[in-house]
Amino acid sequence: TQQVSPTPRYAKLVEDMQWADRGTIELFEYLTEEVGRWGHRVLFLGTYRTSDVEQSHPVLEITTETAETGRGTIIDLEPFDESEIRLLLSDILEIEEIPGPFVEAVSDHTGGTPLFVTELGRHLAETVGPVQSGAALPESLDTVPQTVEHAITERLETVPEAVQPVLGLGAVIGREFSFDVLRAASEQRVGELVRAIDTLVDRQIWTRSGGDIEFVHGVIREQTLTGIPDEDRNRFHSRVAEAIESVHAGEIDEHAARLANHYEQIGEDDTAFEFYRQAGAHAAETYANEDAVDHYERARSLAERDEQIDRSALAAVLTELGDLHGLRGEHDTSHALHEQSLDLSRDIDDSEGIAKSLNDLAGIAYNQGELDRGREYAEESLELYRDRGDRNGEADCLTTLGDIASGQGEYDTGREYYEQSLAIFREISDRYGTAKNLQKLGIIEWRHSEYDQAREYYEQSLTILRELGDRPGEAGCLNNLGLIASNRGRYEQARDYYEQSLEISREIGNRDYVARTLSNLGGVAGKQGAYDRAREYYEEGLTILREIGDRNGEAGCLNGLGDILGRLGQYEQARTYLEQSLELSREIGRPRSQAESLHNLGHIDRRQGKYGTASDRFEEALDIFREIGDRRSEARTLNGLGVLAYRRGAVDRAREYLTEAREIATAIDASEAEIISLRGLGAVAREEGVYEQAADDLQ
Secondary structure, three states, X not given: XXXXXXXXXXXXXXXXXXXXOHHHHHHHHHHHHHHHHHOOOEEEEEOOOHXXXXXXXXXXXXXXHHHHOOOOOOOOOOOOOHHHHHHHHHHHHOOOOOOHHHHXXXXXXXXXXXXXXHHHHHHHHHHHOOOOOHHHOOOOOOOOOHHHHHHHHHHHHOXXXXXXXXXXXXXXXXXXXXXXXXXXXXXXXXXXXXXXXXXXXXXXXXXXEOOEEEEOOHHHHHHHHHOOOHHXXXXXHHHHHHHHHHHOHHHHHHHHHHHHHHHHHOOOHHHHHXXXXXXXXXXXXXXXXXXXXXXXXXXXXXXXXXOOOOHHHXXXXXXXXXXXXHHOOOXXXXXXXXXXXXXXXXXXXOHHHHHHHHXXXXXXXXXXXXXXXXXXXXXXXXXXXXXXXXXXXXXXXXXXXXXXXXXXXXXXXXXXXXXXXXXXXXXXXXXXXXXXXXHHHHHHHHHOOOHHHHHHHHHHHHXXXXXXXXXXXXXXXXXXXHHHHHHOOOHHHHHHHHHHHHHHHHHHOOHHHHHHHHHHHHHHHHHOOOHHHHHHHHHHHHHHHHHHOOHHHHHHHHHHHHXXXXXXXXXXXXXXXXXXXXXXXHHXXXXXXXXXXXXXXXXXXXXXXXXXXXXXXXXXXXXXXXXXXXXXXXXXXXXXXXXXXXXXOOHHHHHXXXXXXXXXXXXXXXXXXXXXXXXXXXXXXXXOOOHHXXXXXXX
């Protein structure tokens, strides 16, 4: 009608013009020309999917002519990027925060096509129910909304029959694949195959870059798979497995997971199990821990449903899974898996499996602060390894026993175990074991304030670990070098070591190392007077340590946090943290940690004027530090007693404490403790009127 308002308020939208016949297209063209002659401002919008338009389709004639005559504009709409997907999902689901991994999964699943994203969002809203937060969203996207399914099915039905087998074969291979694998798996001649690929690329079902091919949308692949008959699917999986083994014969590790999946699909469980194990080992070696866990879980699932798979191999998978969970700090899960492995190994009388599981359980008990139980496991394991004549296993057990002895403050005993282990590892030319025990011996020397010897051990270990490419070992060694630098007052050097360690620990996904390094960074920040930053480090580390169940690390972090809060004048909160640390340290049998908590509680009591209680705390801490041979901490505690005596007016007693502290600090090159001693001695000399001596000490 010509009764259209002259104001530019009207728009005419025609969607999905790729499905329109020539008559409809010509009517649309007529309207755009006719209304334009009326002089009224009406916006005509036409949409079509280029992937579904043949070159001869009339819609292409109209758009080209309209653009060339200046009466219209062609706008190519790009797929949504992740930020746009997040906004759209947030609007549909009515929640503000959409987790990044979920947005990435939706992007991969839909290719960023607005229709697919919208329908997927609506589908989630209908199936999941009211979503209160991003945490309630599913971990995987396994279903396709009917509206999306219908749209894709219509597209796939237009694919020429001769191309369908190639499309189906590609879907079986995966979302992404190489031309070489497709060619090796295909029964078609190369020329026919290339023409089929060209067709699928032209229709925007596949994309091609060099020799790599990829489905435009994950949902297109999924819908293609649903349409493949079972007999064809099994044949495709078999041919694809053969093709991968042929094309990638020299790099099977990298493709083991894909091979495992194909063999699982055709019911060859034994072969699939071995490839899943191979994939898990490869992922673990490259620090892809999440992938490694997934591969091992698939292997475990296969073995648990198929009793024909070797039980000792299943026990090994349980052990490997336990090790990975332990690496991530999930000690309870790790313990349960190693217990299952131990039970299974005992059922089948596998002495090697029993010995390994016992030693692994000893290590877990150590991390959880159950040192007596850990010792029992390790001693039983050691006996089995010696009976078997397994020198490597024997050395590993000796290292574990050294850890446990050191954790109980028995440093000389710990050193003996480490030295025995080191001798065996050197005898059998095991460089990793050698590096590990050099580092352990360095820790013993550090505990005894023998910093030069400790540093020598660490540097020898670090050299070997870097040559071996052992990133976890390198991170631990850097952390230990940071402790020495910190003890010597070289705080910037310490921070550099810690930050290198933290970067590696985060890269390899070792949450235990991350938390402990954050705690050490908190210690350095505190010593530099950056108390707020120190508190942030400690709180971040404490959160992780509690999540992973590392009680020893938790006790240390609580102690550091309490110390910082005390320096900030928040005495009651500091006392709460320190008492929690003391209680936990006593519960898990860590004498050094107990002494640290007592030492810091002594400072809190002194600052609050509770001198009698403070003295008792310092004296108790001093006894423990002397008993375990920690001379640096002995000097620090003597300083605390000296300052306390000075505050109480006992100047002679203060001088005795501070002089003894200075002598120890000088002997072990503990500059921080020596500085505190000199300050205290300067104050004492000034109190006694010996001003020249006071000036020298303070200078």
